[in-house]
Amino acid sequence: MSKKIVVATDSSAYLPAEVIGELPIVVIPLWLMWDEESYQDGIDIHPAEFYKRLKDSKTLPTSSQPSAQEFGNLFKIVIQDSDAIVNVLVSAQISGTIASAQAAMAEQSEMDIRLVDSNLSAMGLGLCVLAAGRAAVAGKSVDEVVATATEMSQKVHLLFVVDTLEYLFKGGRISGGKRLLGTALNIKPILHFEDGKIKPLSQARTKRKALAQLLEIVEERLGGKQMYEAAIMDVNTPDEGDAMAEMVRERFNPSMLHRSGVSPVVGTHVGPGTVGIAFYAED
Numbered sequence: 001m002s003k004k005i006v007v008a009t010d011s012s013a014y015l016p017a018e019v020i021g022e023l024p025i026v027v028i029p030l031w032l033m034w035d036e037e038s039y040q041d042g043i044d045i046h047p048a049e050f051y052k053r054l055k056d057s058k059t060l061p062t063s064s065q066p067s068a069q070e071f072g073n074l075f076k077i078v079i080q081d082s083d084a085i086v087n088v089l090v091s092a093q094i095s096g097t098i099a100s101a102q103a104a105m106a107e108q109s110e111m112d113i114r115l116v117d118s119n120l121s122a123m124g125l126g127l128c129v130l131a132a133g134r135a136a137v138a139g140k141s142v143d144e145v146v147a148t149a150t151e152m153s154q155k156v157h158l159l160f161v162v163d164t165l166e167y168l169f170k171g172g173r174i175s176g177g178k179r180l181l182g183t184a185l186n187i188k189p190i191l192h193f194e195d196g197k198i199k200p201l202s203q204a205r206t207k208r209k210a211l212a213q214l215l216e217i218v219e220e221r222l223g224g225k226q227m228y229e230a231a232i233m234d235v236n237t238p239d240e241g242d243a244m245a246e247m248v249r250e251r252f253n254p255s256m257l258h259r260s261g262v263s264p265v266v267g268t269h270v271g272p273g274t275v276g277i278a279f280y281a282e283d
Helices: 047-056 068-081 097-107 122-137 142-155 166-170 176-184 207-222 238-252 264-270
Strands: 005-010 025-028 031-034 037-040 062-064 084-089 113-117 157-161 187-194 197-205 227-234 256-261 275-281
Touching (some): 005 068, 005 122, 025 068, 047 264, 084 122, 122 157, 166 264, 207 238
Antiparallel strands (some): 031 062
C-alpha cells in the first residue's frame, strides 16, 4: 500500500488556487514587515491592497521566513492525515525559509519529512511543487517524489522583464547611478534565476522590445524542444500578463499553461509592471 504524501511549499510560489485544490499541497506563508506592522503573505495582505500601498509608500516592506515553530506546527497538523511530507521551498540563496524548515525537522525526527531546495521562487518554484504533487498522486514513493522535485528544479527556467528600476534601487540591488541612467534611457532589465540567485541577463530599450527579447531567450533555451509546461506571471499588470500568455500559447503551444500573479514578498523587489515566465521543455 502506497504512502500518502503531502507536498509543502511556501507562499512565494504563489500557486494558482485552482491547481492547489487538485493536488496534496499545503502552503506556509512568509511574512512581510512594513512600518512596524507584520503581515502573513497572502493571508493578512493581498496583492491589490499591497501594490496600491506600495505605490504611495515612502518605505519598502521587508520579508521574513516562517519560524521553525511555524514549520513544526504545520508538520504536526499535516502528518496526522499523511505518512510523509516533502518540503519544496524557495531558494536558500534568497531566503532563510529552508533553514527554518531544517530546524523544525530536527525536532520532528520521528516523522518522515524531506526537503528540496528548488533554487527558484515564484512559479519557477511552483512548477517544481506541481511536479512533486503529481508524483505523490500517482503513488510514487517518498524518494521518487523528492527526485521528481529535484530534477524539475534543474529543468525549470525563470525569467522576468522589470518595468522600473525604482524597486531594484530601493532594495539595494542596483546603484543610484544605474537607476538614473536606466530611467533616463527607458531601459528594461531582463532578470533570471541562476544558481539560486536573481541575476541580470540582458536589457532592452522599451518594454515592448524587452518582452520580445524575452521570448527570443525562451526559444534559445528550449533548444528546438517542445515547451511542455509554462507559467506566466505579472506584478499588478494583468493585461500585460494575459497578452504574454497569449503570445506564449501561439508561439510555443505548451501542453500546460498557467497564469499567476506574484507574491508581494517577491513583487516588492522587482516592482509593479514586471512580467515573467517559468517553463521547461519536454524530455
